[in-house]
Amino acid sequence: xxxxxxxxxxxxxxxxxxxxxxxxxxxxxxxxxxxxxxxxxxxxxxxxxxxxxxxxxxxxxxxxxxxxxxxxxxxxxxxxxxxxxxxxxxxxxxxxxxxxxxxxxxxxxxxxxxxxxxxxxxxxxxxxxxxxxxxxxxxxxxxxxxxxxxxxxxxxxxxxxxxxxxxxxxxxxxxxxxxxxxxxxxxxxxxxxxxxxxxxxxxxxxxxxxxxxxxxxxxxxxxxxxxxxxxxxxxxxxxxxxxxxxxxxxxxxxxxxxxx
Amino acid sequence: xxxxxxxxxxxxxxxxxxxxxxxxxxxxxxxxxxxxxxxxxxxxxxxxxxxxxxxxxxxxxxxxxxxxxxxxxxxxxxxxxxxxxxxxxxxxxxxxxxxxxxxxxxxxxxxxxxxxxxxxxxxxxxxxxxxxxxxxxxxxxxxxxxxxxxxxxxxxxxxxxxxxxxxxxxxxxxxxxxxxxxxxxxxxxxxxxxxxxxxxxxxxxxxxxxxxxxxxxxxxxxxxxxxxxxxxxxxxxxxxxxxxxxxxxxxxxxxxxxxx
Numbered sequence: 001x002x003x004x005x006x007x008x009x010x011x012x013x014x015x016x017x018x019x020x021x022x023x024x025x026x027x028x029x030x031x032x033x034x035x036x037x038x039x040x041x042x043x044x045x046x047x048x049x050x051x052x053x054x055x056x057x058x059x060x061x062x063x064x065x066x067x068x069x070x071x072x073x074x075x076x077x078x079x080x081x082x083x084x085x086x087x088x089x090x091x092x093x094x095x096x097x098x099x100x101x102x103x104x105x106x107x108x109x110x111x112x113x114x115x116x117x118x119x120x121x122x123x124x125x126x127x128x129x130x131x132x133x134x135x136x137x138x139x140x141x142x143x144x145x146x147x148x149x150x151x152x153x154x155x156x157x158x159x160x161x162x163x164x165x166x167x168x169x170x171x172x173x174x175x176x177x178x179x180x181x182x183x184x185x186x187x188x189x190x191x192x193x194x195x196x197x198x199x200x201x202x203x204x205x206x207x208x209x210x211x212x213x214x215x216x217x218x219x220x221x222x223x224x225x226x227x228x229x230x231x232x233x234x235x236x237x238x239x240x241x242x243x244x245x246x247x248x249x250x251x252x253x254x255x256x257x258x259x260x
Numbered sequence: 261x262x263x264x265x266x267x268x269x270x271x272x273x274x275x276x277x278x279x280x281x282x283x284x285x286x287x288x289x290x291x292x293x294x295x296x297x298x299x300x301x302x303x304x305x306x307x308x309x310x311x312x313x314x315x316x317x318x319x320x321x322x323x324x325x326x327x328x329x330x331x332x333x334x335x336x337x338x339x340x341x342x343x344x345x346x347x348x349x350x351x352x353x354x355x356x357x358x359x360x361x362x363x364x365x366x367x368x369x370x371x372x373x374x375x376x377x378x379x380x381x382x383x384x385x386x387x388x389x390x391x392x393x394x395x396x397x398x399x400x401x402x403x404x405x406x407x408x409x410x411x412x413x414x415x416x417x418x419x420x421x422x423x424x425x426x427x428x429x430x431x432x433x434x435x436x437x438x439x440x441x442x443x444x445x446x447x448x449x450x451x452x453x454x455x456x457x458x459x460x461x462x463x464x465x466x467x468x469x470x471x472x473x474x475x476x477x478x479x480x481x482x483x484x485x486x487x488x489x490x491x492x493x494x495x496x497x498x499x500x501x502x503x504x505x506x507x508x509x510x511x512x513x514x515x516x517x518x519x520x
Contacts, residue, residue, distance in 0.1 A: 044304050051307070051319050059311050064411070151324070180440060 004028045008248040012073075012080040020082050020097055022137045022244040024116055031182070031253050032246035033060055033072065034112040034223030035081060036230055037239040040065045043108040045151030049229060050110065052148040056157055056225035058113035058181045060251070066105040072249040077109050083242035085227075090234030099239050107239070112223045113182035114246055115160055117253045118175065125175045127168050130209040137244035138162070139203035140222050144196025147229060155229030158205070159187060159195060160222040163215040172218055181256045188219040195219060205243035264288045268508040272333075272340040280342050280357055282397040282504040284376055291442070291513050292506035293320055293332065294372040294483030295341060296490055297499040300325045303368040305411030309489060310370065312408040316417055316485035318373035318441045320511070326365040332509040337369050343502035345487075350494030359499050367499070372483045373442035374506055375420055377513045378435065385435045387428050390469040397504035398422070399463035400482050404456025407489060415489030418464070419447060419455065420482040423475040432478055441516045448479040455479060465503035 003011070003026045011027050023032055038046050043065075050057035061072045068077045078100045086094040086102050094102070115138075119129045131138045138160045145157040164172045169189060177185035192200055200217060201208045205224055211217060227240040241247060263271070263286045271287050283292055298306050303325075310317035321332045328337045338360045346354040346362050354362075375398075379389045391398045398420045405417040424432045429449055437445035452460055460477060461468045465484055471477060487500040501507060 044307070047304070047307050047311070048322055048324065051322055062308055062311055064308065 008250050009074065011248045012075050015082040015097070016075070016079045018097060020245070023082065023246045023248060024119070024138060024244065025132050027248045028120060029253050031060070031249045031251040031256060032114045032116045033249050034114050034226070035077065035109060035239070035241040035247050036112065036226045037077070037107050037109040038230055038235055039104070039237060040106045040108050042152065042233065042235050045153045046110065046226070046230065048150035049147070049153040050112070050226060052150055053225065055184060055187065056147065056221035056223065058183065059110055060113050060181070060249070061111045063109040063111070065108050067109070072111055072251050073247065074250055077247070078103055081241050081245060081247050083245035085240050085242050087231055087238040087240070089236060090231050095242055102237065102239060104237065107237070110226065111247060111249070112226055113256065114223050115183045115220050116246065117182040117256055118179040120253060121175050121179070122172060125171050127164060127172045127175065130163050131207065134209055136209065137206035139200070139208055140205035140224055140243055141192075141195070141197045142204045142228060147225065152233045153229050155225065155232040157187070158222040158224040158228050159219040161200065161217050161219050163209065163211040164218045165214055166216050169216055169218060176220065179256050183221045183223070186218045187221050190216055192217055268510050269334065271508045272335050275342040275357070276335070276339045278357060280505070283342065283506045283508060284379070284398060284504065285392050287508045288380060289513055291320070291509045291511040291516065292374045292376045293509050294374050294486070295337065295369060295499070295501040295507050296372065296486045297337070297367050297369040298490055298495055299364070299497060300366045300368050302412065302493065302495050305413045305493070306370065306486070306490065308410035309407070309413040310372070310486060312410055313485065315444060315447065316407065316481035316483065318443065319370055320373050320441070320509070321371045323369040323371070325368050327369070332371055332511050333507065334510055337507070338363055341501050341505060341507050343505035345500050345502050347491055347498040347500070349496060350491050355502055362497065362499060364497065367497070370486065371507060371509070372486055373516065374483050375443045375480050376506065377442040377516055378439040380513060381435050381439070382432060385431050387424060387432045387435065390423050391467065394469055396469065397466035399460070399468055400465035400484055400503055401452070401455070401457045402464045402488060407485065412493040413489050415485065415492040417447070418482040418484040418488050419479040421460065421477050421479050423469065423471040424478045425474055426476050429476055429478060436480065439516050443481045443483070446478045447481050450476055452477055
């Protein structure tokens, strides 16, 4: 079966069984989410950080200390993503498809909106989604823009980039603006240097994609932002999805559509 | 000068100087906010409660422990609202225009979106706003619907009601749905008994308004909801705005408009 047509439960079962793959294009119509898990001692600062930076950090749900499932996830947050990153004292300690061995009862998990949610709407509006066309992970970049900090948590804005034909940029803005809880409208259109990005072909996360003649790079706030901020605060332990390897949730994309 | 034409700073100065009045219709185009202030020990549960109930509890900003001003408020949160309610162990201990004497350094203040923000847009769409027409406070009701709880914090959904001519209900839904961070679209249209409201003429907060022949009562989630939930958890101290006597912020209503 085409990954596009799988149910979220079926997709999560495959990941739980060991399949490792980026999830762009999987489970058409179902919302994907970023994961960031931190010790309870850091959870207040982190939740405040998300509240102060809602465009890169739209919180869809919080699994309180020690909880591994919830309304968006009839499963186990420790096994149901295809690939995780584990950070110890802010350093990458492991990249693994199962974090059960790292689990602690004081861990609070945040599920954060992902721009994959609006990619279907972009496609339906005739706007190309290049990384899906090319079968690679979306390109993501750390920018020189700083988020508004909260206590110990602060860091750069991370963005994802999609090349859009110049005459379709307005459509891309309009369509994605209707999904404010999954990053919404672009934060920047055009020159990557204004974001402090030196080379579009060298993303900090994910894969480079082709930018064709007549296309403009369009940048959206990215759910890797909270992961970057948590890493900067160097907590004793943090667990996140590997960029592009998302949680597929039991929520429909339409649930996050506003003003249709 | 008509209160409608005042700047937020001017309005707050009048309230600081002792003027006590509901704020509906004040400072046209500027966002008003609900206030709820709790001890830091309860702040995590409360912020989680708001995240789990975003429609009644859309957080616009958080002033962390001991802080009395912020980006939405170039002033002092303890004096700049027209009227406050102070709760001690969950019981109403005072209704006062100045809470400086109650202040503690461990208090965290939450500014929460208010449906007054979309009333201007309703008016521009030709939808009547009866309580403004009648010069009274908006009617608010405790419903029999329960919010999703978080730790020690839980309570009923509180709603505000505006009577809308039957042929304009669709407009009212469409217009307010574009303001998801200030309660958004109605939670219920029609029969108040389905919300457990026995008598529209006896609101739990604010004033009754006239419902004319051919009009339907339309109910929106209300920012008094977090106040009701905090009171139920009976913290040692909580401070809130008196219902209808809001904080006038330095943010424009347009800042919360989506998908225009």
